[in-house]
Amino acid sequence: MMKPQVEAWDNTKDDPTKPVELILGGNDFTSITEKVSDIVLERKTPRAWYIAITATAGLTGIMFLMIAYLFMRGVGVWGLNNPVGWAWDITNFVFWVGIGHAGTLISAILFLLRQKWRTSINRFAEAMTIFAVICAGIFPGIHVGRVWVVYWLFPLPNNQAMWPNFRSPLLWDVFAVGTYMTVSLLFWYTGMIPDLATLRDRAKGRVKQAVYGALALGWRSSHRHWHRYEKAYLLLAGLATPLVLSVHSVVSFDFATSQIPGWHTAIFPPYFVAGAVFSGFAMVGTILIPARKWFGLEAIITKHHLENMNKIILATGSIVGFAYATEFFIAWYGGNPNESFAFINRAFGPYAWAYWTMVTCNVVTPQLFWSKKIRTNLTVMWIMYIFVNIGMWFERFVIIVSSLSRDFLPSSWAYYRPTPVDIMTFVGSFGLFFTLVLLFIRFLPMIAMAEVKTVMPIADAHSGERRSVGDYHGDIPSHIRDGGSPK
Amino acid sequence: MSATPRNGALHALMTDFESPSQFMQACVKVRDAGYRHWDAHSPFPVHGMDDAMGIRGTRLPWIVLVGGITGFSAALLMQWWMNAVDYPYVISGKPLLGLPANFPVIFELTVLFSAFACFFGMWGLNGMPRWHHPLLANDRFRRASQDRFYVVIEARDPKFDSERTRAFLASLGGAVVEEVREIVEA
Numbered sequence: 001m002m003k004p005q006v007e008a009w010d011n012t013k014d015d016p017t018k019p020v021e022l023i024l025g026g027n028d029f030t031s032i033t034e035k036v037s038d039i040v041l042e043r044k045t046p047r048a049w050y051i052a053i054t055a056t057a058g059l060t061g062i063m064f065l066m067i068a069y070l071f072m073r074g075v076g077v078w079g080l081n082n083p084v085g086w087a088w089d090i091t092n093f094v095f096w097v098g099i100g101h102a103g104t105l106i107s108a109i110l111f112l113l114r115q116k117w118r119t120s121i122n123r124f125a126e127a128m129t130i131f132a133v134i135c136a137g138i139f140p141g142i143h144v145g146r147v148w149v150v151y152w153l154f155p156l157p158n159n160q161a162m163w164p165n166f167r168s169p170l171l172w173d174v175f176a177v178g179t180y181m182t183v184s185l186l187f188w189y190t191g192m193i194p195d196l197a198t199l200r201d202r203a204k205g206r207v208k209q210a211v212y213g214a215l216a217l218g219w220r221s222s223h224r225h226w227h228r229y230e231k232a233y234l235l236l237a238g239l240a241t242p243l244v245l246s247v248h249s250v251v252s253f254d255f256a257t258s259q260i261p262g263w264h265t266a267i268f269p270p271y272f273v274a275g276a277v278f279s280g281f282a283m284v285g286t287i288l289i290p291a292r293k294w295f296g297l298e299a300i301i302t303k304h305h306l307e308n309m310n311k312i313i314l315a316t317g318s319i320v321g322f323a324y325a326t327e328f329f330i331a332w333y334g335g336n337p338n339e340s341f342a343f344i345n346r347a348f349g350p351y352a353w354a355y356w357t358m359v360t361c362n363v364v365t366p367q368l369f370w371s372k373k374i375r376t377n378l379t380v381m382w383i384m385y386i387f388v389n390i391g392m393w394f395e396r397f398v399i400i401v402s403s404l405s406r407d408f409l410p411s412s413w414a415y416y417r418p419t420p421v422d423i424m425t426f427v428g429s430f431g432l433f434f435t436l437v438l439l440f441i442r443f444l445p446m447i448a449m450a451e452v453k454t455v456m457p458i459a460d461a462h463s464g465e466r467r468s469v470g471d472y473h474g475d476i477p478s479h480i481r482d483g484g485s486p487k
Numbered sequence: 488m489s490a491t492p493r494n495g496a497l498h499a500l501m502t503d504f505e506s507p508s509q510f511m512q513a514c515v516k517v518r519d520a521g522y523r524h525w526d527a528h529s530p531f532p533v534h535g536m537d538d539a540m541g542i543r544g545t546r547l548p549w550i551v552l553v554g555g556i557t558g559f560s561a562a563l564l565m566q567w568w569m570n571a572v573d574y575p576y577v578i579s580g581k582p583l584l585g586l587p588a589n590f591p592v593i594f595e596l597t598v599l600f601s602a603f604a605c606f607f608g609m610w611g612l613n614g615m616p617r618w619h620h621p622l623l624a625n626d627r628f629r630r631a632s633q634d635r636f637y638v639v640i641e642a643r644d645p646k647f648d649s650e651r652t653r654a655f656l657a658s659l660g661g662a663v664v665e666e667v668r669e670i671v672e673a
Contacts, residue, residue: 029530029634155569163569165576167588175595183602190606194632198530201629217616220623221631223514225613226532228545232609235551236602243598250591453531461511461533 011304012376022117022455025299029453032300036195036447037202039295046294049442056434063428066421067142075145077421084404084416089143090254091396092426094272096136096433097177097251098392100184101244101273102280103129105312107187108240111233117308119451120301123195124291125284126188127444131436132283133181135429140173169253176250183243187236193219193229194450248272255399262342262403265330271323278316278362279392281309282385287437289382291446300447303376310375313388317366320395324363342403350415351402354394361391495669498621499641500652501628502661507533510636513659514539517638520655524644528628528637547608554604555597562596563589621667628667639667 009024023032070077080087103125110118144150153174155164164171197219200212219225249269256268285306292301331343346355365387369375374384406413440446453459504510507529514527518541527540536542570576571583581588610616622628622639631637638659640652656664 033530033633155565161574163574165578166566166570166592167576167578167581167585169591172591172595175592179595179599182599186602186606190609194531198632201632213618217610218618218620218623219615219632220620221528221530223527223529223532223536223540224542225615226529227537227542228547228609228612230532231545231547232605235548235605239551239598239602239605243595246591246594246598250595253591450531454534459507459531459533461507461535461539 009298009302010376011302012307012372019457020117020304022120022302022304023300023452024302027299027456028458029456032452032456033198033202033449035297035300036445036449036452037199039441040199040443040445041203041208045442048294049438053435053438056431056438059428059431060435061428061431062424063138063431066425066428067138069421070142070425071147075143077419079417079419079422081414081416083407083412084401084414086143086404087401087416088397088418088422088426089139091393091400092429093136093139093143094251094396094400095279095393096132096139096429097180098248098272098276098279098396099132099283100129100136100180100280101248101276102284103127103132104180104184104187104240104244105277105280106284107191108237108244111237112241115308116455117305119448119455120305121284121288121309122451123188123191123448124288124446125280126184126191127440127446128284128287128437129184129280130181130188131433131440132280133177133184134436135433137177137181138429138432169250169257172250173254176247180243180247183236183240187240190229190233190236191448191451192444193217194221195445195448197221198449199445245273248276260403260407261336261338262346262399264339265327267323267326267330271320271327274316274319274323275362275392275395278313278320278366279388281313281316282388282392285309285313285381285385286389289378289385291441295441295446297447300452303378306378306381307375310369310381313384314366314369314375317362317369317388321363321366324359338408342406345406346398346402349402349406351398351405354398355402358391358394358398361387362395365391495621495671497642497649497666498669499639499667500649500656500664501622501625501637501639501667502656502659502664503627503630504636504638504661507636509660510638511536511539513638513661516659517640520646522640522644522646524641524647526639526641528622528631528639530630530632530634530636533636545612547605547612550608550612551601551605554608555601557604558597558600559593561600562593566592619670621669624670625665625667627665 011021011024027035078087078089103122106118106125107122107129110122141147141150144153152158152162152164153171193216196212196216200209200216203209203212249272252268252272255263256265258264288301289306292298328343331340334340346352365384368384369381374380401416405416502513504513510527510529511533514536517525517527518539527536529536566589567584570589575583577583622631628637638656638661640647640656642649646652653664
């Protein structure tokens with residue numbers, strides 16, 4: 001990749017008289033196909049990839065060792081105490097589920113809103129959703145205490161003729177997260193079928209042809225198939241949209257339907273969903289910025305895409321900040337002494353350090369994105385994403401641990417400290433996440449080729465007659481845009 | 488893969504185009520010529536092709552609706568039977584079947600069943616998976632998933648006549664007219 005050329009690619013100038021070019025570098029259908037599929041089929045696996053996957057697989061191994069130790073000794077190996085019965089494990093669960101939400105927002109909600117820029121990043125974000133939900137699913141599973149009866153979470157017939165309690169939010173969680181995982185997987189796979197066919201048709205080795213061919217299900221790019229395929233994709237997007245909003249709402253019910261001060265608030269569902277999208281976009285950006293550089297995809301994942309993501313981070317970050325303020329206001333205005341104590345305790349009690357870390361990362365940092373210079377500077381935005389990731393983990397930690405550690409009865413208050421097992425299990429879950437990400441970028445098309453092709457101006461069979469293809473700026477009729485007369 | 492098999496019966500005639508607009512104009516002509524067993528293949532869905540090819544709406548949404556209703560009813564019945572009949576749970580004197588508390592699971596299963604209906608409904612209507620097809624054995628056709636646009640008229644079409652159809656396809660302005668042969672097992 002020629003460096004000076006990449007530097008010159010800037011499609012972040014807001015010129016309302018021109019449609020934003022979503023794909024730069026003079027690409028056509030052929031070059032898009034080559035750029036994306038060669039990463040998987042032709043290019044030699046970089047040595048850095050082997051080094052990276054060794055490291056992440058090692059971390060994953062550590063996580064499983066920690067889990068094995070936990071199973072042998074019980075949840076006492078964590079720093080849990082009385083009254084803090086939920087701590088890092090549930091924090092990690094909420095953190096990872098939240099990360100997943102950006103993928104569904106990009107793939108489903110932006111699809112329904114006809115945001116064409118989503119096509120360059122949706123595959124990546126959807127993959128991340130699935131990997132994040134896999135990481136999330138581990139934590140409640142290992143937290144149950146008696147892991148040998150973990151199947152009681154599901155309504156399975158058993159020898160005690162016993163059924164789960166469907167009025168418990170913890171059971172709602174099982175269904176919400178399970179459905180979310182399944183539907184995300186179906187949506188991701190549906191979107192990938194045409195691209196798997198591309199890989200099948202370009203693969204040279206027998207093994208690759210057979211594997212990609214099997215996965216492509218005999219896709220022949222037929223328009224009679226495309227017709228039903230597009231309908232299926234639209235319906236799945238329509239199904240995934242309320243689903244993603246429900247998932248973090250249900251996760252928030254775990255807290256909101258309890259009576260712990262600081263948890264028992266009606267604001268939780270929307271506040272959790274906004275926070276989830278906020279953290280998820282930061283995680284997408286954290287991985288996307290290095291990936292686009294290493295694989296030379298700057299022409300497909302352009303600065304315009306990243307800038308749009310930063311705008312969403314700014315919007316959702318502001319919602320999160322507003323929610324923090326609302327919580328405090330209601331704690332005071334509601335006049336419940338336990339509730340107001342819980343919030344004063346959060347900001348000035350023993351966990352004040354965590355609270356102010358959260359506020360700095362989640363409320364202050366995203367506000368910098370009001371500046372166009374900052375929101376188009378790759379290095380700065382990457383650092384900001386890291387801040388947001390940290391801040392959103394602390395948000396869940398603050399909510400869970402600060403509320404539990406000082407509840408109604410002062411004589412039972414206790415301070416929670418994580419043990420090395422807590423810490424290594426969490427760090428290990430990053431290993432699992434990045435191992436899956438590395439496998440994904442090595443073996444599957446990380447850009448939705450077929451979808452990217454549809455948003456290129458040359459894809460329009462009526463180009464010249466009709467409005468141009470771009471994003472919202474493209475809504476300007478071409479004769480006005482080009483200053484000519486209508487054709 | 489091995490070279491295109493040439494020994495089978497004629498499956499179809501095919502021509503290809505470089506740009507979506509030529510492709511769509513060709514499809515309009517094939518539609519107007521009255522062919523029924525024909526198809527258009529392109530690496531991405533070209534906007535406006537449903538009209539150009541005269542494709543009617545799919546019944547997929549109805550399949551999804553049935554899936555959704557099934558999920559909704561199954562979730563409601565399951566919760567009622569498990570918590571109110573087979574193993575009655577009395578928790579703080581609350582009703583055994585309280586819709587607000589049972590709704591989250593109903594919602595999730597409605598979405599889950601609809602999504603499965605949508606996913607496998609699309610497979611069923613599209614005849615997927617089908618790994619064995621004359622077009623997939625054709626080397627030239629491989630670019631249909633990459634960067635070229637194909638119009639294919641099948642030999643089983645009542646209007647198909649190998650000479651006249653060949654001339655018709657050549658008149659559409661595509662690159663070459665090529666025969667697609669049935670796959671013959673060795």
